[in-house]
Amino acid sequence: MAFRTIGLFARQGDARIMGTVRALREHLLARDIELLPGDAPFFDLFDDGIGDVAESVHDRLDLGVAIGGDGTMLHLARHFSWTRVPLIGVNLGRLGFLTDLSAERMIEEVDEILAGNYYSETRILIAAEIHRAGARIAEGVALNDAVIAKGETGRMIEYSWWVDDEPVGTTRGDGVIVTTPTGSTAYALSAGGPILHPVLPALSVVPICPHTVSHRPIVLDDSSTIRFQVNDLAGAGGHLFLDGLDMALLEDDDTILIRKSEGQSMLVRAASHNHFEALRSKLGWAG
Amino acid sequence: MAFRTIGLFARQGDARIMGTVRALREHLLARDIELLPGDAPFFDLFDDGIGDVAESVHDRLDLGVAIGGDGTMLHLARHFSWTRVPLIGVNLGRLGFLTDLSAERMIEEVDEILAGNYYSETRILIAAEIHRAGARIAEGVALNDAVIAKGETGRMIEYSWWVDDEPVGTTRGDGVIVTTPTGSTAYALSAGGPILHPVLPALSVVPICPHTVSHRPIVLDDSSTIRFQVNDLAGAGGHLFLDGLDMALLEDDDTILIRKSEGQSMLVRAASHNHFEALRSKLGWAG
Amino acid sequence: MAFRTIGLFARQGDARIMGTVRALREHLLARDIELLPGDAPFFDLFDDGIGDVAESVHDRLDLGVAIGGDGTMLHLARHFSWTRVPLIGVNLGRLGFLTDLSAERMIEEVDEILAGNYYSETRILIAAEIHRAGARIAEGVALNDAVIAKGETGRMIEYSWWVDDEPVGTTRGDGVIVTTPTGSTAYALSAGGPILHPVLPALSVVPICPHTVSHRPIVLDDSSTIRFQVNDLAGAGGHLFLDGLDMALLEDDDTILIRKSEGQSMLVRAASHNHFEALRSKLGWAG
Amino acid sequence: MAFRTIGLFARQGDARIMGTVRALREHLLARDIELLPGDAPFFDLFDDGIGDVAESVHDRLDLGVAIGGDGTMLHLARHFSWTRVPLIGVNLGRLGFLTDLSAERMIEEVDEILAGNYYSETRILIAAEIHRAGARIAEGVALNDAVIAKGETGRMIEYSWWVDDEPVGTTRGDGVIVTTPTGSTAYALSAGGPILHPVLPALSVVPICPHTVSHRPIVLDDSSTIRFQVNDLAGAGGHLFLDGLDMALLEDDDTILIRKSEGQSMLVRAASHNHFEALRSKLGWAG
Numbered sequence A, B, C, D: 001m002a003f004r005t006i007g008l009f010a011r012q013g014d015a016r017i018m019g020t021v022r023a024l025r026e027h028l029l030a031r032d033i034e035l036l037p038g039d040a041p042f043f044d045l046f047d048d049g050i051g052d053v054a055e056s057v058h059d060r061l062d063l064g065v066a067i068g069g070d071g072t073m074l075h076l077a078r079h080f081s082w083t084r085v086p087l088i089g090v091n092l093g094r095l096g097f098l099t100d101l102s103a104e105r106m107i108e109e110v111d112e113i114l115a116g117n118y119y120s121e122t123r124i125l126i127a128a129e130i131h132r133a134g135a136r137i138a139e140g141v142a143l144n145d146a147v148i149a150k151g152e153t154g155r156m157i158e159y160s161w162w163v164d165d166e167p168v169g170t171t172r173g174d175g176v177i178v179t180t181p182t183g184s185t186a187y188a189l190s191a192g193g194p195i196l197h198p199v200l201p202a203l204s205v206v207p208i209c210p211h212t213v214s215h216r217p218i219v220l221d222d223s224s225t226i227r228f229q230v231n232d233l234a235g236a237g238g239h240l241f242l243d244g245l246d247m248a249l250l251e252d253d254d255t256i257l258i259r260k261s262e263g264q265s266m267l268v269r270a271a272s273h274n275h276f277e278a279l280r281s282k283l284g285w286a287g
Helices: A015-030 A050-060 A070-079 A106-114 A275-283 B015-030 B050-060 B070-079 B106-114 B275-283 C015-030 C050-060 C070-079 C106-114 C275-283 D015-030 D050-060 D070-079 D106-114 D275-283
Strands: A005-010 A034-036 A063-068 A086-091 A118-132 A135-142 A145-150 A157-163 A166-173 A175-179 A202-208 A218-221 A226-232 A238-242 A245-250 A255-270 B005-010 B034-036 B063-068 B086-091 B118-132 B135-142 B145-150 B157-163 B166-173 B175-179 B202-208 B218-221 B226-232 B238-242 B245-250 B255-270 C005-010 C034-036 C063-068 C086-091 C118-132 C135-142 C145-150 C157-163 C166-173 C175-179 C202-208 C218-221 C226-232 C238-242 C245-250 C255-270 D005-010 D034-036 D063-068 D086-091 D118-132 D135-142 D145-150 D157-163 D166-173 D175-179 D202-208 D218-221 D226-232 D238-242 D245-250 D255-270
Touching: A005 A015, A005 A070, A015 A034, A015 A063, A015 A106, A050 A070, A063 A070, A070 A086, A070 A118, A070 A135, A106 A255, A118 A145, A118 A175, A118 A238, A118 A245, A135 A238, A135 A245, A145 A255, A157 A175, A166 A175, A166 A202, A166 C275, A275 C166, B005 B015, B005 B070, B015 B034, B015 B063, B015 B106, B050 B070, B063 B070, B070 B086, B070 B118, B070 B135, B106 B255, B118 B145, B118 B175, B118 B238, B118 B245, B135 B238, B135 B245, B145 B255, B157 B175, B166 B175, B166 B202, B166 D275, B275 D166, C005 C015, C005 C070, C015 C034, C015 C063, C015 C106, C050 C070, C063 C070, C070 C086, C070 C118, C070 C135, C106 C255, C118 C145, C118 C175, C118 C238, C118 C245, C135 C238, C135 C245, C145 C255, C157 C175, C166 C175, C166 C202, D005 D015, D005 D070, D015 D034, D015 D063, D015 D106, D050 D070, D063 D070, D070 D086, D070 D118, D070 D135, D106 D255, D118 D145, D118 D238, D118 D245, D135 D238, D135 D245, D145 D255, D157 D175, D166 D175, D166 D202
Parallel strands: A005 A034, A005 A063, A063 A086, A086 A255, B005 B034, B005 B063, B063 B086, B086 B255, C005 C034, C005 C063, C063 C086, C086 C255, D005 D034, D005 D063, D063 D086, D086 D255
Antiparallel strands: A118 A135, A118 A255, A145 A175, A145 A238, A157 A166, A157 A226, A175 A202, A202 A218, A226 A255, A238 A245, B118 B135, B118 B255, B145 B175, B145 B238, B157 B166, B157 B226, B175 B202, B202 B218, B226 B255, B238 B245, C118 C135, C118 C255, C145 C175, C145 C238, C157 C166, C157 C226, C175 C202, C202 C218, C226 C255, C238 C245, D118 D135, D118 D255, D145 D175, D145 D238, D157 D166, D157 D226, D175 D202, D202 D218, D226 D255, D238 D245
């Protein structure tokens, strides 16, 4: 696939981002790539209207580029999850799992990719819905994870959960994470979850500081529908975070439905990218 | 030590508590024990004025009894930590580590204790202070634990910490727990901390979902002064919880000092109480 | 599928097994089921000739029944993994994940299954090979797990490993477990591995007491080929255990290849069997 | 304390050790330090007669120096645990927790210590005894840890244990570690144990891959006597390792007694040594 029309996406207002975008634009224009947007340096991924932008440009794009960090890439992926636009990221911050291209070597790395030295990986996303008193009050998607978290309380919350309508149990603790393979190296890892290979068709359910210490992460087939009911939020409300973004304030007895999204992300990786090498480097595994 | 004057402490408004208190009062009065309060069923541990009450009665009490659960007992212990009053708890809820006496067998068990079939355990407490811009803005004590926790955010917070002014490191995650041996079977256990024997002169520092997965619980001598600085609360504030109670809203750059309190608690345990048996029972260890 | 011809499998020499087998035989004969063997109470699964037996009877069997515990069932499954014979187990010992039928309620439960109140689950097995100096010196299959374990030494061993020829890293520790979903609730759970849903197409690699504490379990697609090289066995040899059975004494520089077996097991489960209920019960999760 | 007579200890036969010893001897002799041995480069710590050597020279030594790695230092510490001889180590291998001096900067660092820029740390040791059929059949000491480990079997072993004659419980698994604070960063850390501050008066009991997943490390006061009985070694014997050295082959029903040794080690640390900095460096904690 030739990348003739490329969209640039970033976050407003950071001098380092502006410099990187400028250098990238100049290089791509010199190579006769058509860039979107044409009248601005980039589309602002953190703008409220980014959904409309995505809809208006997706059929013209051969490639979307996020300039920033893993958080920027998560935004890009969610907004294009219903399309087939290939995506890639340039990393300006801490080493990322999602953003392959380094700011320092960006020009050479982009040229490699334009020359066809890349491969594509399809990543699943999570779709989450909150139901209250019989009505769906909120919904959204996540490339990394959906997190049910307690509010501002020093006490535990309690939830019950089901997989494909089979009851799994009732747990008390700080909350629970449902992660895709992509998110398994993010928050879920900190909470004690396993690392899932990126293309494994699975979702992992990781309790956060569970009161019953025999509770353990469970890895499910990604065709599973996972349902949570928050029984008791300790009087402090609760939150559903999708990729770290606050989706809604939860109330006692809310139901949260989580399943694989119908959309997905197609990540473009440099041919030299090696998942296990990234793990070794980021997790400090000796060579 | 003979228990001639006994104080009763509970929480207002629960029929089950009222029934238990009534039965206990009748039994103790029949045994010629002097009861405080004389004009009410019990002192309300959750009343704002309980500190003044504790000060006015502590030198008359031979024993303080908390009727409720571990939470009630934690309140009693904090309010009498500067005294030498022996304390015991009657458990009306889930099996507790701190409340020895069961509601069902309370009368016999109290008689055993009045007959001298008990032993005393001294437990350390934690003293915590929050400093902001050079001034101490809040302080308190805890029998279980002090918890620095993130606010309502799906992102990590970052803190640095020192032991006796030696730098330990900088950690990102959901927060951190400093626990006494007493609290080591509470929240700290859920977060992956070790079980400390009740009389070990130690404090344990347990990171909550640390981003760097090689971070591990560290057990320190209880003469240590532990200092935390919250570098970045992810724009959502943060909290210091003492025994689960919200002590203050934290701001970026706040310093939290934690050391052993000068006060302590003297817990009265039934002679039959066995710490390891309680562990086996509560943690589901096969016999 | 009607179960007209049933094979019985057990281990020699235990009075409790003999009683259970006798009761089961009588009941099945009364129901006009053909039983194999015809001239003995059961085939001895722990006999060296069991492989030949399996080959000679498999095309006549509609169902194989293991009487014993999970260990007996593991034997049955391995010996019939190259066939399509449905298998079920009667549990005489500790509650098992693989043996559904209880000794106490066996007759009713068998009748339920004969009446068609069951479902089938296909479980993957692991195939393992040991290569030394270019030659394959041993091979075998496992329903639960393949374990590379250190020999009788108080020191660590070191191994390197690859997934589909991509290097993952070099680890020191007590060894490593590769588990199927079936085995994820066995030894791998004790070593800190996640629980995999029984039908997840995955293999999990769980290091045993890794020296580098940032090492974590990794869950791979079951199409992966996992290769280990044992670099240094600390002068004490090492072992490859398949379902807990010692397959070979390892030497330095041996290569162990692990992939999904071409065979598989078809487990017959009582219609009432619920995987999560079994987890709750065995792991002590409160309801 | 002035270090006028210094003993050198190493392991026979390694060219790198020999070079380091030679350089150290020359430097110390040039500084008018008396060296032991006088007629050989060093005492061989791994020689069977090292116990007699230690006895014959200990009252003449102001300082003992181990040249090698943490393993060499462990040997030195055990052989001098009944003396008050200060000890220090030169590290030729992987970064160690016990061996402060680096081979590269050894001369300057030794001069610093001779100039008095050091501090001393007293470390506790473990004393272990094996009892069989009423008789004590073996005993020994360890600076790091005592490990009860299964033999060459793919099955679990079972043991029961007591603290000061109070029963704690019965556990199945790969074995159990009792560690001093010194050993808490060694094998016990790999098995999931907490880090104990070096001078904490504590012993930590860490189960190895326990079958009951709610089992957790327990930290005890170092005045505790810990007693294990190995109920079932799965037909494969078992081992008691002290600092990784095989002390005895265990049999079913053996009793192992573990308590703090009457001896102890006095470690000399460079004034610049910082325990937490060593942790950060070795465990890969980001700064």
